[in-house]
Amino acid sequence: MVAANLPFNPPVAHVITPASHFSGSPMSKRALPVTRAENFPEWYQAVVRDADMAEASPVRGCMVIKPWGYGVWELLQRQLDDRIKETGHENCYFPLFIPKSFIAKEAEHVEGFAKEMAVVTHHRLKNVDGKLELDPDAELEEPLIVRPTSETIIGDAFSRWVRSYRDLPLLINQWANVVRWEMRTRLFLRTAEFLWQEGHTAHADEAEAREHTLRMLEVYREFAETVLAMPVIAGEKPENERFPGADNTYSIEAMMQDGKALQAGTSHYLGTHFSKAQDIRYQNREGGESYCHTTSWGVSTRMIGGVIMTHGDDDGLRLPPAIAPRQIVIVPMLRDKPEDAEVLAYCEALQKELSKRVALGAPVRAFVDKKATKSADKRWNWVRRGAPVILEIGPRDAAGGQVTFMRRDHLRDGDKIISTASSREAFIASAAALLEEIQASLFAEAKLRLDEAITPIASFADLEAFFGAAAEDDEAGVAFKGWARVAWSKPTGEALETVATRLKALKLTIRNAPMAQPASVGACIFTGAPGVEEVLIARAY
RNA sequence: CGGGGCGUAGCUCAGCCUGGUAGAGCACCUGCUUUGGGAGCAGGGGGUCGGGAGUUCGAGUCCCCCCGCCCCGACCA
Numbered sequence: 357m358v359a360a361n362l363p364f365n366p367p368v369a370h371v372i373t374p375a376s377h378f379s380g381s382p383m384s385k386r387a388l389p390v391t392r393a394e395n396f397p398e399w400y401q402a403v404v405r406d407a408d409m410a411e412a413s414p415v416r417g418c419m420v421i422k423p424w425g426y427g428v429w430e431l432l433q434r435q436l437d438d439r440i441k442e443t444g445h446e447n448c449y450f451p452l453f454i455p456k457s458f459i460a461k462e463a464e465h466v467e468g469f470a471k472e473m474a475v476v477t478h479h480r481l482k483n484v485d486g487k488l489e490l491d492p493d494a495e496l497e498e499p500l501i502v503r504p505t506s507e508t509i510i511g512d513a514f515s516r517w518v519r520s521y522r523d524l525p526l527l528i529n530q531w532a533n534v535v536r537w538e539m540r541t542r543l544f545l546r547t548a549e550f551l552w553q554e555g556h557t558a559h560a561d562e563a564e565a566r567e568h569t570l571r572m573l574e575v576y577r578e579f580a581e582t583v584l585a586m587p588v589i590a591g592e593k594p595e596n597e598r599f600p601g602a603d604n605t606y607s608i609e610a611m612m613q614d615g616k617a618l619q620a621g622t623s624h625y626l627g628t629h630f631s632k633a634q635d636i637r638y639q640n641r642e643g644g645e646s647y648c649h650t651t652s653w654g655v656s657t658r659m660i661g662g663v664i665m666t667h668g669d670d671d672g673l674r675l676p677p678a679i680a681p682r683q684i685v686i687v688p689m690l691r692d693k694p695e696d697a698e699v700l701a702y703c704e705a706l707q708k709e710l711s712k713r714v715a716l717g718a719p720v721r722a723f724v725d726k727k728a729t730k731s732a733d734k735r736w737n738w739v740r741r742g743a744p745v746i747l748e749i750g751p752r753d754a755a756g757g758q759v760t761f762m763r764r765d766h767l768r769d770g771d772k773i774i775s776t777a778s779s780r781e782a783f784i785a786s787a788a789a790l791l792e793e794i795q796a797s798l799f800a801e802a803k804l805r806l807d808e809a810i811t812p813i814a815s816f817a818d819l820e821a822f823f824g825a826a827a828e829d830d831e832a833g834v835a836f837k838g839w840a841r842v843a844w845s846k847p848t849g850e851a852l853e854t855v856a857t858r859l860k861a862l863k864l865t866i867r868n869a870p871m872a873q874p875a876s877v878g879a880c881i882f883t884g885a886p887g888v889e890e891v892l893i894a895r896a897y
Numbered sequence: 898c899g900g901g902g903c904g905u906a907g908c909u910c911a912g913c914c915u916g917g918u919a920g921a922g923c924a925c926c927u928g929c930u931u932u933g934g935g936a937g938c939a940g941g942g943g944g945u946c947g948g949g950a951g952u953u954c955g956a957g958u959c960c961c962c963c964c965g966c967c968c969c970g971a972c973c974a
């Protein structure tokens with residue numbers, strides 16, 4: 357398969373020089389200083405910045421999420437929260453700080469997180485010769501860990517909350533911030549502090565806990581595809597990619613436009629590891645004592661990075677309407693003339709009408725951009741931010757009962773901006789359908805890309821050829837490879853480490869074993885032994 | 898934390914080699930002109946040139962140290 361023409365528009369003939377991307381022929385203008393094809397990582401950063409999503413903060417690795425980015429998070433959060441509650445969970449809040457001894461309770465858990473924990477050791481500062489220093493007299497008896505995840509502190513609560521089988525299942529979720537001191541950070545994709553949701557459940561028996569783990573994975577899959585319009589492959593992580601302390605880890609994996617995989621959500625079956633470590637026991641029907649089987653699962657602000665790299669184009673972000681803080685933006689063409697008042701009144705009336713409509717299960721979010729700047733600038737700002745529908749309303753529209761609109765998902769025909777005129781009534785009547793169509797078309801576009809870019813590969817040599825060929829001069833991360841789907845014998849322990857090492861040489865990892873498996877599987881590409889299942893292999897974020 | 902690259906205006910960058918007191922385009926402000934589309938002209942605001950310490954009469958430019966960002970590696974939602 358030739359991958360080069362998969363993700364992007366045909367390579368632009370009119371190469372845009374960074375210093376002058378707003379000059380030159382109007383036909384060649386793009387809203388961003390760099391295209392995906394030129395440099396994908398730089399393009400990503402440009403979108404985050406120019407779409408007003410977030411910015412770096414004075415604290416290394418931490419970000420400021422700006423109103424437009426946080427608005428996306430709130431919509432994402434609300435719709436996922438609904439689903440979490442529909443599946444029987446209740447929200448709680450647990451402390452930011454976790455006693456060091458708690459983390460130490462589960463051996464693998466410690467090992468997995470020890471290298472990236474922020475530790476609070478003092479509770480007071482002292483002024484020493486005009487300098488603020490840690491007060492040696494205020495050292496904590498036991499250091500506190502800023503939570504990297506909350507299994508241990510929630511497990512501690514569970515051990516008190518669970519007495520009898522009648523208390524089970526215990527289904528809890530929390531929305532919180534967590535801290536993992538990462539070596540290398542990228543806005544949204546990997547930050548030292550991030551926002552997420554973590555679900556924690558305790559069950560009487562293994563089968564129910566396992567079922568619940570998969571149920572939440574399915575909630576994530578449906579959520580990602582329906583709300584974020586981001587197609588994913590749900591599957592089980594190989595043993596070496598498991599969450600520290602889990603028996604099984606499942607993920608949803610999304611394909612970014614550079615062909616890399618992004619783990620967009622995880623769900624873990626924790627067995628009885630944490631319940632044994634933390635004494636989460638219950639009295640069973642027979643009067644004896646049993647350990648609970650626990651699960652945990654989470655998605656984070658990383659998903660927003662996934663949305664950007666799934667839907668963004670060379671003009672900026674394209675937001676699925678379901679998570680667009682403003683779905684229909686009305687830009688009045690104001691000209692400092694008396695008729696401005698009429699145009700504005702027309703726009704406001706239009707906004708009011710649109711807001712009465714319901715699309716994707718919620719009132720339409722329509723907005724009139726009254727900011728006193730040039731309308732052309734306002735238009736391009738909304739293009740970069742990815743507002744799904746942008747209207748430009750001038751005096752002629754107002755007088756004639758018309759609207760002129762652009763669809764952000766299909767902004768251009770070649771280099772030309774597609775602007776459509778419609779009667780006001782027809783537009784209002786079809787606005788909800790339009791938003792739903794945009795939601796569907798963004799999904800369809802990404803789904804097609806994902807499906808076409810998964811290549812079955814039957815031998816390790818072919819895998820090397822497939823991924824290795826252009827690996828050398830791929831400094832800008834341009835070469836699009838997509839994913840490979842291969843059969844393997846599911847080795848464990850050292851045999852698996854060997855596989856991982858061979859893949860690492862190609863910068864590859866096993867993403868997951870998709871839930872949907874074929875009836876029969878070929879020979880393992882690593883060992884030649886009979887295959888047990890098929891797995892996806894990719895470069896990853 | 899290792900290897901490479903880079904930090905000059907809000908953004909994209911020039912100036913650094915060959916030291917002489919800070920620039921361009923876009924953005925922003927004011928005025929005039931223009932008006933179905935990222936307009937034109939004129940004027941203007943904005944930078945302790947990432948930070949510190951040195952060499953020098955003089956440092957954006959040379960030397961040293963530190964910090965941050967980006968890419969690759971190790972680690973990871």
